[in-house]
Amino acid sequence: MSGAGVVVGVDLGGTKIQAVAIAAGDVVADAKLPTPTRGGAAIASAIADAVGAMGIGEVDRIGIGAPGVIDRAAGTIVKAPNLAIESSVPLARLVAQHVGIDAERVALDNDVNVATMAEHRRGAAAGAEDALCVFVGTGVGGGLVLGGELRRGARGLTGEIGHVVVRDGGRRCGCGGLGHLESYAGRRALEDEARRRHADGAPTKLVELAGDERMKSSVFAKAVAAGDELAIELLDEAAEALGAALASAVALVDLDLIVLGGGLADKLGEPFRAAVDDAVRRRLFVPDLPVRVVAATLGDHAGAIGATLLWA
Amino acid sequence: MSGAGVVVGVDLGGTKIQAVAIAAGDVVADAKLPTPTRGGAAIASAIADAVGAMGIGEVDRIGIGAPGVIDRAAGTIVKAPNLAIESSVPLARLVAQHVGIDAERVALDNDVNVATMAEHRRGAAAGAEDALCVFVGTGVGGGLVLGGELRRGARGLTGEIGHVVVRDGGRRCGCGGLGHLESYAGRRALEDEARRRHADGAPTKLVELAGDERMKSSVFAKAVAAGDELAIELLDEAAEALGAALASAVALVDLDLIVLGGGLADKLGEPFRAAVDDAVRRRLFVPDLPVRVVAATLGDHAGAIGATLLWA
Numbered sequence: 001m002s003g004a005g006v007v008v009g010v011d012l013g014g015t016k017i018q019a020v021a022i023a024a025g026d027v028v029a030d031a032k033l034p035t036p037t038r039g040g041a042a043i044a045s046a047i048a049d050a051v052g053a054m055g056i057g058e059v060d061r062i063g064i065g066a067p068g069v070i071d072r073a074a075g076t077i078v079k080a081p082n083l084a085i086e087s088s089v090p091l092a093r094l095v096a097q098h099v100g101i102d103a104e105r106v107a108l109d110n111d112v113n114v115a116t117m118a119e120h121r122r123g124a125a126a127g128a129e130d131a132l133c134v135f136v137g138t139g140v141g142g143g144l145v146l147g148g149e150l151r152r153g154a155r156g157l158t159g160e161i162g163h164v165v166v167r168d169g170g171r172r173c174g175c176g177g178l179g180h181l182e183s184y185a186g187r188r189a190l191e192d193e194a195r196r197r198h199a200d201g202a203p204t205k206l207v208e209l210a211g212d213e214r215m216k217s218s219v220f221a222k223a224v225a226a227g228d229e230l231a232i233e234l235l236d237e238a239a240e241a242l243g244a245a246l247a248s249a250v251a252l253v254d255l256d257l258i259v260l261g262g263g264l265a266d267k268l269g270e271p272f273r274a275a276v277d278d279a280v281r282r283r284l285f286v287p288d289l290p291v292r293v294v295a296a297t298l299g300d301h302a303g304a305i306g307a308t309l310l311w312a
Numbered sequence: 313m314s315g316a317g318v319v320v321g322v323d324l325g326g327t328k329i330q331a332v333a334i335a336a337g338d339v340v341a342d343a344k345l346p347t348p349t350r351g352g353a354a355i356a357s358a359i360a361d362a363v364g365a366m367g368i369g370e371v372d373r374i375g376i377g378a379p380g381v382i383d384r385a386a387g388t389i390v391k392a393p394n395l396a397i398e399s400s401v402p403l404a405r406l407v408a409q410h411v412g413i414d415a416e417r418v419a420l421d422n423d424v425n426v427a428t429m430a431e432h433r434r435g436a437a438a439g440a441e442d443a444l445c446v447f448v449g450t451g452v453g454g455g456l457v458l459g460g461e462l463r464r465g466a467r468g469l470t471g472e473i474g475h476v477v478v479r480d481g482g483r484r485c486g487c488g489g490l491g492h493l494e495s496y497a498g499r500r501a502l503e504d505e506a507r508r509r510h511a512d513g514a515p516t517k518l519v520e521l522a523g524d525e526r527m528k529s530s531v532f533a534k535a536v537a538a539g540d541e542l543a544i545e546l547l548d549e550a551a552e553a554l555g556a557a558l559a560s561a562v563a564l565v566d567l568d569l570i571v572l573g574g575g576l577a578d579k580l581g582e583p584f585r586a587a588v589d590d591a592v593r594r595r596l597f598v599p600d601l602p603v604r605v606v607a608a609t610l611g612d613h614a615g616a617i618g619a620t621l622l623w624a
Contacts, residue, residue, distance in 0.1 A: 129466065130465065130466065144564065144565065146458065146463070151458070151565065151566075152566070153442065153565060153566025153567075154441065154442065154566060154568055155566055155568075155598075155601065156566070157562075157563070157566040157598065157601075158564070158565055158566040159564065160563040160564065160566075160597060161563070161564060162563075163560075163563040163597035164560040164563050164564060165477075165478060165556040165557070165559060165560045165595065166477060166480050167479055167480050167481075168478050168479050168552065168553065168556040169479075173597075175597045175598075176597075177559075177595060177597050178595075179556075180597070240480065241480065244477040244480040244491075245477070245560075247477060247489075248475075248476040248477045248557075248560055248564075249564055250469075251469070251472040251473070251474075251475040251476050252456070252470070252471065252472065252473060252476060252560075252561055252564060252565070253456065253463065253465060253470055253564070253565065254463075254464070254465025254466060254467055254468070254469040254470040254472075255465075256466055256467075283477065283489060283490075285472060285475035285485075285487045285489050285492070286467075286469065286487075289467065289469075
């Protein structure tokens with residue numbers, strides 16, 4: 001538990017570092033910096049900069065949520081395909097050195113796990129016995145709360161809803177598998193599919209709106225709002241794929257609450273949530289089973305707030 | 313816990329009633345009778361006959377596993393599409409009356425739940441922290457053990473792997489859904505598909521072997537052994553569909569052990585287990601994840617033995 005100073009939570013993302021400071025249960029400061037692409041030492045230094053930028057004085061503890069495979073006990077990022085970082089970087093220790101606190105005061109966990117903890121303890125799933133939190137962003141990740149606790153599993157891989165099969169033998173996923181949810185609903189997969197169909201002659205504003213940049217979630221949201229047919233079709237397919245994977249999750253572990261978050265889902269807002277809710281409902285094997293898909297409430301701060309909960 | 317007499321376990325199936333008697337942890341007697349098709353009173357009477365047929369003297373407790381939706385607290389079968397039985401039959405009380413013991417000494421639970429408990433406590437998953445037991449028979453059912461305990465879930469629906477989506481929009485399932493595992497791997501669905509393809513001109517021994525009867529699991533096993541192309545193709549598709557659903561389960565709850573049982577899987581034996589194991593392995597999103605598909609070890613007695621565990 002936190003002592004004199006504040007607890008800092010850091011969400012280390014592929015493009016940005018989001019930090020928040022919590023004192024007496026409230027967010028008292030926050031800061032955002034771009035994620036360096038020059039390895040683990042640069043990332044640790046940038047995290048320390050983000051902590052410093054909040055101007056909060058003495059830091060008591062730091063929690064970090066990072067993408068990829070994490071060794072929590074060792075405080076290392078074993079592997080993180082979405083970060084420009086070496087294998088097995090001892091990130092907790094490096095951050096402790098840069099900030100100037102004991103390494104035992106820095107905890108590291110998977111970003112999706114901490115975001116799930118945040119939504120479960122302080123967000124849309126507060127008080128729920130069981131819940132699946134799904135984060136639809138560049139990829140599709142998830143965390144599973146069963147019996148009031150985050151389930152990790154023997155290998156810490158629980159909740160990988162993005163790699164649930166929705167169409168066996170279907171689209172190629174980033175992991176190499178075929179027909180996984182992520183290949184129909186992740187932002188990167190949607191961008192690839194949009195550019196492919198555009199190259200094949202499908203008219204769309206998506207490519208124009210994105211320009212030379214990656215096709216951001218806001219680009220999809222703008223195109224949908226403007227009635228762009230390809231964007232609407234791709235996001236309909238995404239909602240249906242989410243419906244299939246989430247209905248499978250309901251059949252397997254008997255869930256009544258699904259929290260939908262992540263950059264893309266947040267940007268698309270209520271119409272997308274409603275479409276996913278409807279797509280799940282149409283696929284339930286027991287009709288009228290009370291299953292709700294609700295919007296995540298912590299938004300961009302879920303990961304950082306969740307990281308502080310590593311010390312709660 | 314059992315007192316002076318023996319504990320009886322009953323597996324109430326769509327076609328047969330299987331009873332076992334356990335004393336000091338060992339099966340000391342067993343009996344099998346056809347399941348009546350004249351309603352709950354006839355079924356309760358037949359269960360009492362099966363108990364009597366074992367010649368075990370005083371019965372201390374009875375556990376019953378039954379298909380469908382069970383109200384455990386009330387001891388009633390709420391709904392059981394595979395039994396000729398009225399809604400909300402108070403089966404525990406009726407059996408107690410027929411056997412002549414207190415109704416509090418008869419426990420009722422779902423058949424797949426008790427079979428899973430049996431494989432977890434005394435069978436192929438003995439000692440496992442986490443395991444999914446999949447029973448491939450007329451339909452496809454399953455039970456999920458997490459953290460050493462059978463998970464039931466808020467509505468008691470956990471483990472319905474037969475209704476996990478493997479091909480969204482695909483084959484119509486008995487429940488009305490599209491592309492569920494059961495519609496590719498359940499015996500009834502395989503029979504329907506075999507008769508359909510046979511009617512369309514596909515040559516096969518399956519229809520001839522089945523004659524005017526239902527196409528039993530043994531018929532599929534014989535046809536495969538005889539090199540029947542349609543039978544081999546259908547069971548290859550079944551193994552692949554199981555691979556997809558089970559890989560999804562691994563992604564969602566991080567499992568390392570899957571127990572494969574049920575009438576069809578038992579009859580098809582080791583080649584089918586190996587095919588399913590391989591189909592799962594080819595679909596794991598993390599290569600070389602140690603996940604094993606092992607054969608159930610209690611066979612036909614899993615349900616009845618599991619029913620006695622309601623008193624363990």
